[in-house]
Amino acid sequence: MTAAPLEKTIPVGNAKLGHTTVFWIGFAVVMAILIVAPLILPEFWRRFLTEVLIWGLLAMSSDLLIGYTGMISFGHSAFFGLGMYGAAGSLIALSKSLWLATLCGLAAAAGAALFVAYFSTRLRDIYFAITTLIFSQIFYVIIFTWTTVTGGENGLIFTRPHLTIPFLYDARFTSTTMHWFVLAVVTASYLILRRLTRSPFGMVLQSIRENEPRTRAIGYPVERYKIVSVMLSGLFAGLAGVLYAVQNQFAAPDFVFFLTSGDTVIYNVIGGIGTLVGPIVGAGFFQLARELLARLFGDQFPYLIPLGAVFIAIIILLPQGLLGFARRWLNR
Amino acid sequence: MSEKWKQEKWAEDIWYRGKVTRRSIVGWGGGAIGAMMLVPAPWRAAFGAEKAYKIGSEQPLSGPGAAGGKTAVVGLQMAADRINGSGGVNGRPIELVIADDESSPAVARQKTEKLVSEDNIDLHVGGFLSNICLACMPVWEDAKIVNIISVCLDTTLTTSKCNRYSFRPYDYAPAQAVAFAPTLTKMGKKWHVAFTDYSWGQSTRDAYINEIKKNGGEIVGTTGIPLGTPDMTPFLSKISGDFDGLFGIFFGKDGVTLVTQAYDLGLTKKYKFAGDGSISESTNLIAIGNKIDGFIGINRYIPVFQGPLDTPYHHKFFDEAKARLLKIDPSGPLPDKYVQSNYEAINCVKLGIEKSKFQGRADTMKLIEALEGLVMKAGEDFPQGDKVLRKEDHQAFPQEFIFEVSGGTYHLKETVPGDKTMAPPACNFSA
Numbered sequence: 001m002t003a004a005p006l007e008k009t010i011p012v013g014n015a016k017l018g019h020t021t022v023f024w025i026g027f028a029v030v031m032a033i034l035i036v037a038p039l040i041l042p043e044f045w046r047r048f049l050t051e052v053l054i055w056g057l058l059a060m061s062s063d064l065l066i067g068y069t070g071m072i073s074f075g076h077s078a079f080f081g082l083g084m085y086g087a088a089g090s091l092i093a094l095s096k097s098l099w100l101a102t103l104c105g106l107a108a109a110a111g112a113a114l115f116v117a118y119f120s121t122r123l124r125d126i127y128f129a130i131t132t133l134i135f136s137q138i139f140y141v142i143i144f145t146w147t148t149v150t151g152g153e154n155g156l157i158f159t160r161p162h163l164t165i166p167f168l169y170d171a172r173f174t175s176t177t178m179h180w181f182v183l184a185v186v187t188a189s190y191l192i193l194r195r196l197t198r199s200p201f202g203m204v205l206q207s208i209r210e211n212e213p214r215t216r217a218i219g220y221p222v223e224r225y226k227i228v229s230v231m232l233s234g235l236f237a238g239l240a241g242v243l244y245a246v247q248n249q250f251a252a253p254d255f256v257f258f259l260t261s262g263d264t265v266i267y268n269v270i271g272g273i274g275t276l277v278g279p280i281v282g283a284g285f286f287q288l289a290r291e292l293l294a295r296l297f298g299d300q301f302p303y304l305i306p307l308g309a310v311f312i313a314i315i316i317l318l319p320q321g322l323l324g325f326a327r328r329w330l331n332r
Numbered sequence: 333m334s335e336k337w338k339q340e341k342w343a344e345d346i347w348y349r350g351k352v353t354r355r356s357i358v359g360w361g362g363g364a365i366g367a368m369m370l371v372p373a374p375w376r377a378a379f380g381a382e383k384a385y386k387i388g389s390e391q392p393l394s395g396p397g398a399a400g401g402k403t404a405v406v407g408l409q410m411a412a413d414r415i416n417g418s419g420g421v422n423g424r425p426i427e428l429v430i431a432d433d434e435s436s437p438a439v440a441r442q443k444t445e446k447l448v449s450e451d452n453i454d455l456h457v458g459g460f461l462s463n464i465c466l467a468c469m470p471v472w473e474d475a476k477i478v479n480i481i482s483v484c485l486d487t488t489l490t491t492s493k494c495n496r497y498s499f500r501p502y503d504y505a506p507a508q509a510v511a512f513a514p515t516l517t518k519m520g521k522k523w524h525v526a527f528t529d530y531s532w533g534q535s536t537r538d539a540y541i542n543e544i545k546k547n548g549g550e551i552v553g554t555t556g557i558p559l560g561t562p563d564m565t566p567f568l569s570k571i572s573g574d575f576d577g578l579f580g581i582f583f584g585k586d587g588v589t590l591v592t593q594a595y596d597l598g599l600t601k602k603y604k605f606a607g608d609g610s611i612s613e614s615t616n617l618i619a620i621g622n623k624i625d626g627f628i629g630i631n632r633y634i635p636v637f638q639g640p641l642d643t644p645y646h647h648k649f650f651d652e653a654k655a656r657l658l659k660i661d662p663s664g665p666l667p668d669k670y671v672q673s674n675y676e677a678i679n680c681v682k683l684g685i686e687k688s689k690f691q692g693r694a695d696t697m698k699l700i701e702a703l704e705g706l707v708m709k710a711g712e713d714f715p716q717g718d719k720v721l722r723k724e725d726h727q728a729f730p731q732e733f734i735f736e737v738s739g740g741t742y743h744l745k746e747t748v749p750g751d752k753t754m755a756p757p758a759c760n761f762s763a
Contacts, residue, residue: 043449051442145529145558152531153559154463154486155437157470157493249470252437252463291442299432299443300393 031187038179047247050179052287053186054243056280058260059267060186060193061236066265067274068197069229070209071124074261075116075132078139079234081256083109083241085143088156088251098161102242109238110231112139117230121223124212133258140256155252173246182243186280189236193276196232205229270314272321281323384420384427385685387412387678388453389482390443390460390468395435397461399615400584400670404460404483405430406656407674414712415678421685426678429453437467444468448475454692455480455699457677460670462486462532472497476696478684478703482677483670487535490727494759497696499703499726501680501719502673503632505536506543506755508608511732511748512630513543519604519628520576522550526568526590527581529556536581536608539755559586564593571599580607587611588619595623609634612737614666627737628745632673632730633716635666638744640710640717640731649675649715672716679713680706680721719750725759 034053038046058080065071086108087101094100112135120131143150150156163177164170173181196202204225207215216222245251254260263286264279271282286307293303318325389408392401408428416425429451433440447453448471455478459465465484472479472495479498481489490500516523523544527533533556541551552575557567568590571578578599582590587610594600600623609631612624634641635650653667653675680703688695688702704723708714719730729750735742 044446047445047449048442141558145556147531147534152534154466154488154531157466160470248441248467250437250441250467252467254437254463299430302394 031183034183035180038176043175046175046179048287048291050175050182050247051244052284053179053182053280054240054247055263055267055283055287057186057189057243058237058240059264059271059279059283060190060276061233061240062261062264063268063273063276063279064193064197064205064233064236065229066268067276068202068209069205069226070212071121071226071229072129072265073132073230073233074129074258074265075120075136076233076237076264077256077258077260078112078116078136079109079237080241080244080260081143081251081253082112082139083238084245084251084255085150085156085241086238087242087245088158089149091158091161091245092156096159096161098164098246101161101246102239105242105245106235106238109241110235113231113234113238114227116234117227121226121230133261136256136258136261140253140258143256144253150253151251153253155250157250160246160249178247182247185239185243189239190276193236197276201225201228266311268321270311270321272323272325272327275321275323275327278321278323282321285322384425385455386427386429386451386453387681388429388431388447388451388456389458390431390433390440390447390456390464391458392435392460392464393430393432395433397435400483401432401435401460402660403657403665403668403670404458404674406653406660407671407676408457408482408678410652410656410671411675411678411682415682421682422689426682430458433461433464435461435464437464440464440468441471444471448477453477454690455681455696457674457681458482459484462489465489466493469493469495469498475693477693478681478696478699480677480681482674485532485536487539490725491758494725494761496700496761499680499721501677501708501721501728502669503730503732503753504727504755505532505539505608507727507729507753508630508632508732509536509539509543510755511753512606512734513540513547513549515628515734515746516540516544516577516579516606517547517549519606521548522552522575523577523579524553524555524571524573524575524603525551525579525581526555526557526571526594528559528583528586530559532583533559533581540579540581557582557586557590561586562589564589565597568594568597568599575603577604577606580605580611582608583610583613584616587613587616591616591620591624591627600626604628609669609733609735612742613668615668617737617740618663618665622740625738628734629737630732630734631669632732633667633669634733634735634742634744635668636735636742636744639733639747641733641744643710643715645710645712646715648712676708676714676716680708682713683708717750722757724757727757727759729753 037049041049058076062073062076065073083105087105090101090104116132116135120128123131144152160173162170163173163181204220208222208225212222267282267286268279270285271280272278289307290303293301293306391404392398412426412428415421420426429447431443431447433443456472457480459481460483462484465481466486477497481498481500485504487505490504525537525540527537537554544551552573555567555571557564580590591611605626606628609629612627612629614635637647650667653671657667658664683706684699684703688698690699703721706721708719710717717731719728721728731750732748732753733744734746735744
């Protein structure tokens with residue numbers, strides 16, 4: 001597991017730059033690339049990149065639990081799905097407002113996260129993982145069978161809301177503005193989560209991850225910290241669900257199914273647990289590998305077999321994930 | 333004199349200094365031909381008459397819907413081969429671009445985007461699972477591409493969620509309920525409905541409840557069984573009481589489970605047994621055996637040569653489909669409604685293209701206008717029979733076949749003409 005690195009210096013030419021400076025330079029470069037990308041990429045790849053960012057946000061939200069609190073959650077599909085259904089329900093039944101839809105999606109995900117957190121944070125390790133899995137399946141069955149409200153298996157389809165900034169801007173989303181909107185939300189989420197994990201609150205979460213009995217023994221109310229951690233994680237997962245719904249104009253029960261949670265854990269492991277950015281890299285790697293394999297070997301190529309082999313190789317050879325490996329390589 | 337030019341400096345440069353030799357002409361010529369073969373698209377574009385119509389088709393070739401998806405592709409390919417073999421449509425061949433949606437709406441959306449923006453399809457014919465058809469409908473509408481649905485059964489596709497770009501050239505549950513209800517109420521007045529408890533089962537249940545009541549019958553109870561339930565006994569054992577018939581709404585392996593377990597519990601002996609034809613698709617009959625004997629069902633297509641299906645064009649369709657199915661499934665299943673509706677969907681497009689002189693996406697509105705109210709006459713293109721694509725909701729009303737299963741085969745009991753199956757349109761394109 002990774003903790004915040006100690007401030008080191010990296011020689012660049014004759015100057016020596018601090019880690020923080022290098023981080024912000026790297027951040028600015030990546031942001032510049034992601035901002036310019038939709039202006040250069042063809043339509044398909046533009047949408048593809050936007051989707052990678054959304055899946056990355058979902059994976060990053062679960063990293064708060066897996067990487068920082070040491071709790072593996074299989075309930076993220078429920079938070080993601082409820083964010084999606086909350087936004088869809090608002091757009092169909094209440095108003096065409098993007099912001100109201102976002103609020104409704106976040107409220108639905110937060111409500112579910114509170115419910116799951118209250119019951120599951122009393123448990124640890126595999127028991128926590130199984131409990132979150134069971135809760136996500138309960139939400140799945142409710143959504144699948146409550147056809148009158150959720151559309152059942154068919155889900156909900158709706159018209160995409162406009163991108164509005166009250167009194168300033170009101171226009172239909174294009175694939176470019178959608179990309180920028182998603183990028184802004186994912187970046188803001190990343191910065192918030194980064195700040196959180198480096199705050200005293202984040203340090204307590206990492207302490208729980210390293211030694212829960214000792215954290216309790218020195219007086220921290222561990223259960224409360226875990227509840228807040230699950231809720232925050234669920235909230236950002238719900239935000240990813242809202243973005244997915246707005247981008248694709250539909251909500252479907254398949255996303256609430258536990259396989260989505262499994263994908264999320266895989267993105268974390270591939271990219272690097274406890275890095276926040278790593279899960280986004282993992283999501284990108286997985287989606288890109290799937291797309292390229294399909295293009296090289298045809299649509300029916302069983303891409304999960306080579307991807308499974310890559311996944312196993314990463315676990316054995318790069319246990320810190322792609323980003324962890326890149327960090328070590330850059331720091332040599 | 334005539335050779336004097338060879339002594340000129342420019343001629344010397346060309347012929348004697350290795351700039352242009354016979355070998356280089358052959359080499360460059362061969363290279364140019366190779367390049368033309370390797371890069372056929374621009375070459376074809378320059379000669380519009382040979383440019384193929386690109387028809388995208390999203391099908392579940394892996395995941396839970398794979399078996400049906402592969403069957404659907406047989407129908408598509410069969411129609412495309414036949415059209416291309418007879419000179420194409422308006423002199424242009426058809427090229428199918430098939431995308432595997434992996435039975436997942438998320439993957440389907442990515443593949444749909446790819447069909448639209450990378451493969452540059454002219455129109456789409458396909459869609460197997462209703463949730464995927466619904467998830468992709470906004471893409472076709474946004475891209476202004478005609479979408480011919482070829483299997484999806486959900487009622488709302490041509491009612492509350494209809495749009496101007498999507499068409500369904502085959503039946504839906506309300507039409508089957510209109511066609512079947514008079515027969516059901518003749519069989520018995522009181523019915524119990526068992527259905528697969530998700531959107532298709534629920535909307536089909538509602539359609540039958542409505543029509544049975546309209547025909548003077550009564551529904552004494554309903555039993556919803558979750559999709560994919562391997563043991564239905566706890567649900568079926570609660571079905572009892574004073575009623576005449578048990579009506580089942582299931583498909584795929586759920587249909588096999590229902591029939592097998594209802595038989596074992598004695599329900600199919602105690603009550604009359606009827607239901608949606610999906611229960612008794614030819615692929616299911618092998619697994620069910622004689623436990624389904626006496627079942628009365630309704631379907632738009634059954635693989636028999638009786639009544640209006642005993643035609644030379646149906647024989648031809650049946651034989652070719654059976655041979656093609658044998659190649660993908662050695663057990664040799666008979667053609668089913670999935671092969672039929674995909675085969676006819678491509679032929680429906682062919683008629684629309686011919687009528688509208690459609691050249692590509694820019695002519696989408698012309699194609700839509702040609703498809704609205706399109707009359708499809710029974711023949712080699714439409715072996716199932718006559719049908720019309722209703723303008724108001726883009727829904728077709730083919731003839732329906734009411735049949736009994738016994739001895740592992742279908743026995744046609746009644747044919748209900750398409751115009752006697754019409755449910756009122758419930759679509760508003762401006763919504």
